[in-house]
Amino acid sequence: MAKWLIDPGHGGVDSGASYKGRRECDDVLKLSLRVGELLKNNNENVYYTRSIDTTISLAERSNKENNGNYDYFISIHRNAYQPEIAKGFEIHVYANGGVAEQLANKVNSEVVKNGFVNRGIKISNFHVLRETKSPAILVEVGFIDNTSDNNIFDSKFEQIAQSIVKGCLLQIGKSISINSxxxxxxxxxxxxxxxxxxxxxxxxxxxxxxxxxxxxxxxxEVYKVK
Known part of the structure; x- marks a missing residue:
């Protein structure tokens, strides 16, 4: 049993990327909560940097991780570039060769099975990767400004959540158990x-x-009435 801190990116006044009225902060919160539920269903300890649509600074996110003695930190995002140009799934880690990269490879291998273009593992100097003590990964679950990626995200939402959890559990030597x-x-x-x-x-x-x-x-499930 491990202790996981799930970090839904953005939130509150920071909506993240958006496209045709769709907001990154909403997509990643919904996915993060489902990933957390599945981990809990597999007897894992799960916590969140946010569980509602609220503003949380980068420092608050890393401070929560540093003060909580977590085993792993998973930051969940969606990518953006130029409308309908880029697509695919990728994971960021702070450095090569560590536990975080091992976790990233496992999660990446599972998630791309759902039809995303595999953009692989990237080394990035992101605050939540650099300033956290536990092995940390930041996943970009497709491009929010790409229609085909949004179709995968919506039509295979449950499979994507399960794939992330499969990779996480593989890292600690467990197989996912799905209720009947x-x-x-x-x-x-x-x-x-x-x-x-x-x-x-x-x-x-x-x-x-x-x-x-x-x-x-x-x-x-958190939603906002429009």
């Missing part, structure tokens, strides 16, 4: 919403109630 009532990649499912709440605490109470009744795949 989890999504099947080859079938169509219909999501049942059990309430929308203005206060996060009320959503958490409803989630706990459903889990206690056997609905183990219950998770909180």
């Amino acid at each position: 009532n989890s999504l099947n990649n080859n079938e169509v499912y219909y999501r049942c919403v059990a309430g929308s709440f203005k206060e996060k605490r009320n959503a958490e109470v409803r989630k706990d109630e459903l889990i206690s009744k056997g609905y183990k795949d219950t998770f909180i």
